[in-house]
Amino acid sequence: MAISVEGVHKRYGDKQALAGLDLEVAGGTVHAVLGPNGAGKTTAVRIMSTLLRHDGGTVRVAGHDVAADPAAVRSRIGLLGQHAALDEELAGRQNLEMFGRLHHLGARRAGLRADELLERFGLADTGRKAVKQYSGGMRRRLDLAASLITDPEVLFLDEPTTGLDPRGRAEVWSAVRSLVGGGTTVLLTTQYLEEADQLADRITLVDGGRVAAEGTADELKALVGADRIVVVLRDAARLAQAARLLPDPAVDPDTLTLSFPVQDRMAGLARTLRTLEEAGVEAADLAVRRPTLDEVFLRLTDREEVAA
């Protein structure tokens, strides 16, 4: 395991940030930690990357215990924090060269490595510009380059695309994908389900400082269970009529849509068509939909809904 977290607790004053978090990430995979604000995602990343000490439990990263040997961990990891950890006044290349020196590459290799990374992240032309003149996406790519100076065994990405426009997000995604081939283990936190779905091999849903669910995207979707049948009606009157006919529907008057869960997609579809036809309610559209990660997320992280 590239990352192994067992029963980790962390308390800030009287706020319990992590309450027995467990996490196992196999080498060379991408693992997403997904959860709402305040779930403990950032706290977990800060502990795994040696920035924060945990109160209880054990954390091993790249074969070393973060509490017992933080220096060994630091030389094997890269960290992309939530906020760009760059010197804004310096040029992009100056940043990378400085970080290279601080990784003890020596002046010459630090310079070579800086040029290499600028080239790889499409920043070779802007390497001499001050970082404060960079766009959000460029800044994030430089930040990512800075966390890859020594080809880390484990890379932590804490909400790597928060605050980026779609184009910036796509840039970061493709950069992350290109890393995976190289054998780097990536742990990323995100609030965006799409991001976890797109990038991660496995996903851990975190809520209230502990694991709410863990698995592949498909396994998690299956947790919510049923496929749903979605019916779009032509007007509000027909929508109301259909809502009375069909079992346990969720109605959205704005889009004239209703949906409800079914166990067997084909039989359910046939039954729905028949019911609507017999009642003379004309549907504009009819479809079967698999649950989205959004639904999994809401279901598993919203206590009220789980209780209900």
Added chain:
Amino acid sequence: MSAVWVVSDSWTMTRRELAHWARQPVQMVVGLVFPVMMLLMFGFLVGGGRGIDGEYVEFLVPGMLALTMAFGLEATLTAVTQDLNKGVIDRFRAMPMSSSAVLVGRSAADMLQSAVGLLVLAAVGLLLGWRWHGGAAAALLAFGLLLLLRFAMLWIGIWLGMVAGRPELVQAVQILVWPVGFLSNAFATPESMPGWLGVVVEWNPLSATATAVRDLFGNPAAAPPSWAADHAALLAVAWPLLLLAVFFPLAVGRYRALSK
């Protein structure tokens, strides 16, 4: 972490600050010009009507040198606050570098900048007619006392930056340093002030350094004879050492507590 890396990493961090100056020469120049402007303003506007032994400039220059050292606190505070808010300190802390290099580099760069500031201000003083009369050794000692005060301010600045870490506080401190700066004998002698104020002014660490430096330069003294004025050299060493004894461990403790 071997000692070699502590030195090498600290040098890398110092170079980072030097690179800031190179990339933002205007900001650097403004930082140097501001005390010069204050000196000219007080020397000509205020000094015209005053005159201590008719040599207000002789009195003012050492005061301004000491004031500039005290105001250095702002520069340190601003830089520390910016680093903390940009998250760049997190990157440093997650790297296999020497953990003391961040603070050592900050102090080295700030001390270097302050030394340059002293030289510029002293040069302008010379142009205005200020002279030192005590010989080279005494002058060097005076500069040493000034830098000692700056060093104490540096660690207060680092500590404050860690405690507050917000740009709003930087503004508050920027305002608060003014009364502290003016409640000293940098511009005027305490005898011209009400009794209680005179006592505050006399015991201000800034006044101790200014008085000691005036003595070393052979410039006219500010204070009427008093215990604090008679022992200015002692106080000019004791005050900064006391401040360092308090704020150095506080600042280092705060830095370590970033991982709590």
